[in-house]
Amino acid sequence: MSLAEYFPEQIRELPAYEGKFDAFKLNAESCDVLFGIYPGGTVIEPHSHDTDNVGVITKGVLLLTMDGETQRIEAGEWYFVPAGKQHAAEFPEDTADIELWIRR
Template sequence: MDIPQLTCKTDAEFGEMGQQYLAAGKQVALRRWQEDPCDFSPPTHRDYETVGFVLRGVLELDLDGETATLRAGDSWLVPQGAQHRYRIVEPMIAIEATSPPARFNERDEPPTDMAYHKCRR
């Protein structure tokens, strides 16, 4: 992977869950989510840390059994390995950074033992 990296919006790839992959480095990756309202997804955990920022809309984050409502301008952190799930309350756009980068080694794919729908993260 060459650094620095520039990713034009017309060249950004989309993942299986609807995420748009933006710039990625050796230690961190950036992605964009744009989703319509949906109910909570099943709980999951990831082998990377995620920080996010809501650009528009409202979502709820259930993290280890505690739920927080996030609106435009709010940010969050999901620690590596923490059980969590999301519910989109109003159409939203958010940016997330993952460390280590979630794009590699299939770490960013939906769990294979569950039926997939766009809101599952």
Template sequence: MSDQKFFAQPHETEWTELGPGNTRRVLIHTPELMQVEFGFEQGAVGAPHSHPHVQVSYVAEGRFEVTIDGETQVVEQGGSFIVPSGLTHGVVALTRGRLVDVFTPMRQDFV
């Protein structure tokens, strides 16, 4: 039997407070891939940063001003964006919302 986790239920993971109006919970991961949910209160900021991981984000709820490598767009519920490795990116929550991010490889710094 494999140690690989195939399923994740929402009650299985704890939310981590990141700063004013920001929370995060790791949903599921393998060494190659990770899914993470972020919660934002209206006006909360995901400060500009970069990392070596490729990231794809899905707006599960709300509206976000998203900046990637100096280009800014508003992305609403149901929209997505992708961040290539090494590019500076950040978000501002225009409304209360949630992002579901997938990283490859996994973010070791999140576990």
């Protein structure tokens, strides 16, 4: 199965997220849900969001850097990035996740 086919058809039919990575996006009033797909080797430079971001890795590995410390997050593990917090991400292998972008 290719990474693009990782999520079920119902998820793949959601609108595509238009941003720095590939994802399917479910919009809601106070929270967006993104089903992200990151090919191995993807690097996302330091940035911040105006939302709290909570996510779970469903396949692969996320290397999440905040405050100069890098945390390895593997399949089945959750992560949290507070609104306004500078962070960077690296995906050393094909990775998929489910992210909640919670508006305050």
